[in-house]
Structure formats: structure tokens, C-alpha cells
Amino acid sequence: MALPIRRRPRASGTGPGVVGPARVDRRTKTLTKRLQPGDVAVIDHADLDKVSADALVTVRPAAVVNASASISGRYPNLGPQILIDAGIPVLDDAGPEAMTLIDGDPVRLDGPELWSGERHVATGTLLDAETVRAQMHDARAGLAVQIEAFATNTMEFIRKERDLLLDGVGVPPITTDLDGRHCLIVVRGYHYREDLEALRPYIREYRPVLVGVDGGADAILEAGHRPDLIVGDMDSVSDRALRCGAEIVVHAYRDGRAPGLARVEALGITPVVFPAAGTSEDVAMLLADDSGAELIVAVGTHVTLVEFLDKGRDGQASTFLTRLRVGGKLVDAKGVSQLYRARIPGRLLVTMLLVGMLALFAALASTPAGQVWLQVFAARWDDVWTAITGIVT
CATH class of the missing domain: 3.40.50 (Rossmann fold)
Known part of the structure; x- marks a missing residue:
């Protein structure tokens, strides 16, 4: 399935494809701090993770060029699918030549080819949903190896930090x-x-x-x-x-x-x-x-x-x-x-009740019918109060 590529206005002679200034950094999280919408992000990030992909999507680059394999097959990492779902073209496994670009160089992504002016920079694989799905399926087979490595690293960490973990030393x-x-x-x-x-x-x-x-x-x-x-x-x-x-x-x-x-x-x-x-x-x-x-x-x-x-x-x-x-x-x-459900303090409930009663009193006092009702209420309250004081005395 072909990935739809967003096209931008370009100068004469630049050729077809996605065009933008290159922003180059081996550390994706560092690059996203200065990346602007419409830039072409050039990274060197094997097994692109979800956090890094989310950061890239937030900036909305015109395309992402990865010098390394975004899915190496070690495990089913989540980043490439996020970029594809966001509609961002991804040129994958472009090789170390992609990192030779200078920050700000105008580049053009034409299918699997990366160009800077008339210079051919690199050739990679243009990812689409079907390619990512197939690679993720194959990567799931690598989970067992990664779990074993995870267990080995866990034991190594216990040996190094036993006192810190157990006693807070x-x-x-x-x-x-x-x-x-x-x-x-x-x-x-x-x-x-x-x-x-x-x-x-x-x-x-x-x-x-x-x-x-x-x-x-x-x-x-x-x-x-x-x-x-x-x-x-x-x-x-x-x-x-x-x-x-x-x-x-x-x-x-x-x-x-x-x-x-x-x-x-x-x-x-x-x-x-x-x-x-x-x-x-x-x-x-x-x-x-x-x-x-x-x-x-x-x-x-x-x-x-x-x-x-x-x-x-x-x-x-x-x-x-x-x-x-x-x-x-x-x-x-x-x-x-x-x-969690927010609890309403008792004093706040009392305050709300008093405010409601004052608002009701003000509304009644401002109309003729309300004034009559208040007079009737006052007379009834006077009768009740007289009866109570008579019983007590």
C-alpha cells in the first residue's frame, strides 16, 4: 500500500517529492527541541520508540529520515507505527550517508531517494502501513531473546546495587x-x-x-x-x-x-x-x-x-x-x-447552602408575589416560635 506523500510548493528544478530544510541530530530527543513544522528530521535511531515518535509527531515534520533501521527485529517497538498513523513519510535505513547532511541543507525526499540539490545523498526504504505491519510481525519472534537478556541484566543490576535496593545505602x-x-x-x-x-x-x-x-x-x-x-x-x-x-x-x-x-x-x-x-x-x-x-x-x-x-x-x-x-x-x-473521586469538604457544602438560601431570599424579596409569600412565612414562623417558647416556659 503506497503511503500518501504531502507535497509542498518548491522552486523550479527541485523535482518531485517532499521538500524541506534538513535538521540533523543523532539524538532524537535533542532534535525535537529545535525541529519546526515542515522541516525534514534526519535521525540515527535504531528501534524508534514510542516516546520519541510522539515527540516527532507533536512537531509535525514534513518527513523523517532514519539512518538506522526503525525496526531492527529485536522486539516489536512502537514508534514507526505512530509516525505512519500520523501521515508522516518515513525513509528508513538510509545509511550513514544521511548523517553527512549539514543542518539547514535543503533536501528532497523522492520516493526511497534522498537528495540535496543535485546531489544524491542516500537510498532507503519508504515505510508504509503494510511494511510496518510485516516487520512488527517478524519482530515479535525476537521477544523471547529480549526477555532472556532482560533477566540477565536484572541479575547484574542486583549484584551492583544490592545495598541500595535492599537497605537504601x-x-x-x-x-x-x-x-x-x-x-x-x-x-x-x-x-x-x-x-x-x-x-x-x-x-x-x-x-x-x-x-x-x-x-x-x-x-x-x-x-x-x-x-x-x-x-x-x-x-x-x-x-x-x-x-x-x-x-x-x-x-x-x-x-x-x-x-x-x-x-x-x-x-x-x-x-x-x-x-x-x-x-x-x-x-x-x-x-x-x-x-x-x-x-x-x-x-x-x-x-x-x-x-x-x-x-x-x-x-x-x-x-x-x-x-x-x-x-x-x-x-x-x-x-x-x-x-479517585474529588471529595467536597463539609464547610464548602454549608457555604453553598447559605449562598443558595440568600439567593432565594433576594429573588423572593424583589417581586410582589415573593414579598407576600415572605410575609406569610414570617407569620407562620412567629406562630411556631410562640408555641415553642410557651412549651419551654
Whole structure:
């Protein structure tokens, strides 16, 4: 099935196809920060994951050129299908030649061919729904191998971080008070916008400690809140979020190296450093658990096995074990939004009743018929009050 290609006005002699300026970056999440609608995104992303694909769709590029295979066959990753469903042309497995383009070069995608002016840059495979469906079917056969690798990585992580997982050894003290409170950890991952919107009543009533994991801090700000704590390696969080007044915890490698530390200190902020293996969202959960949080609500994190594998990191085994560590404290945002019902405080009900009675009195007093009714009511009330005082005295 042929994929419909959107055509844009072009200069004479450029030939048919999708035309736009190339935006080149090996890191997809870095590229999406400067990508504009109508640009051609040139990436080098094997097994394109759902989060990266969602970020690309949000920007609406004219096309995506991937130097690597968007579906390698290791497991059924979710990203390519998202781009195809959004109607974005994808030139797949274009090879390393695609990465030789210079940012801003005008490029033309003509079927499986990528051109820059008169220069032929690369040849790939133009993905369509049928191709993706066939590749995903074949990739499901690789799940068994990936599960075995996942189990191996899990055992390796247990050997490295046994003391941290079992006894909390190495968790640094923080000034943010989490003891006995709810903690909402936001990762800019799966459906984070929808989950944050659904949790507005919960946030308003329970006032949880808001923890942003890297770019999750910006997600909290975009939702109209302010993070209390920002945890991560600081590679995808904005300076605006870092300056918002939240406490900063820099996730460092186990050997103490912290690439994000210099950036935070350059802003005049003294952060807490947390050396640990695994991902930054693991660090945030371990920190919340060790600091005495009563409940940990996770937004945008991984839940299913495919989501763990779709992240594309061997270290996802740490995420699995961290969830076992925090145990019954951890609740997914969707579970909270489905089970939570906003409670109306009693004083609010009394206030609403009084306001309603005042409004009714004002409406009756403003009409002749209402005034007569109020006079009758006053006379009846006087009779009742006289009878009550007579019985008491």
C-alpha cells in the first residue's frame, strides 16, 4: 500500500517529492527541541520508540529520515507505527550517508531517494502501513531473546546495587519534606499530558510533592504547577525549570561522574548528587521511598513489558527492580485517576447552602408575589416560635 506523500510548493528544478530544510541530530530527543513544522528530521535511531515518535509527531515534520533501521527485529517497538498513523513519510535505513547532511541543507525526499540539490545523498526504504505491519510481525519472534537478556541484566543490576535496593545505602539526604506525604513523579514519557490533566483534582486536594524527572519538570510547569524537586542527569530539562526554585538532585554515574553537575552549578545552584546505576526515574522513586513518602504516583513511566523494552536500554532492568523495591507505595497515574473521586469538604457544602438560601431570599424579596409569600412565612414562623417558647416556659 503506497503511503500518501504531502507535497509542498518548491522552486523550479527541485523535482518531485517532499521538500524541506534538513535538521540533523543523532539524538532524537535533542532534535525535537529545535525541529519546526515542515522541516525534514534526519535521525540515527535504531528501534524508534514510542516516546520519541510522539515527540516527532507533536512537531509535525514534513518527513523523517532514519539512518538506522526503525525496526531492527529485536522486539516489536512502537514508534514507526505512530509516525505512519500520523501521515508522516518515513525513509528508513538510509545509511550513514544521511548523517553527512549539514543542518539547514535543503533536501528532497523522492520516493526511497534522498537528495540535496543535485546531489544524491542516500537510498532507503519508504515505510508504509503494510511494511510496518510485516516487520512488527517478524519482530515479535525476537521477544523471547529480549526477555532472556532482560533477566540477565536484572541479575547484574542486583549484584551492583544490592545495598541500595535492599537497605537504601547511598541515598543522600534532601531538604524537601516527603515524610508521610503523597509524591507525584512525572516523567515526560507515555501519555504524560493526559495523565497530568486527569490528576488535576487529585493535585488540588492532596497537594502532593511534585517531582520532575529531567524534562518532566517542564511538563509540570506546562501543566500550571511548580515542581518541588527535580531529579535527573540534566540533559533534557530547561534552564527555566532549574531556576523555578525546586531542589535539584543530579543523578551521577556509580563512579561519581556527573555530566549534568557543571550545568547546574553554572546557574548558581548547589545541587544534591546521587550516584546510582539505573535510570533517573529509578533514582526519583528510591529517593521518595527512602524519604518517607506515603504514596508514590507515577506519571509517564513504564508499565508493560513492551514499554520496558521499547525504551531501548539494557538498564531498564533497574526500573523493574525499583518497582519491586518501593512495593505497595507505587501507583500508576491511570489507577489514581480512575479510582479517585474529588471529595467536597463539609464547610464548602454549608457555604453553598447559605449562598443558595440568600439567593432565594433576594429573588423572593424583589417581586410582589415573593414579598407576600415572605410575609406569610414570617407569620407562620412567629406562630411556631410562640408555641415553642410557651412549651419551654
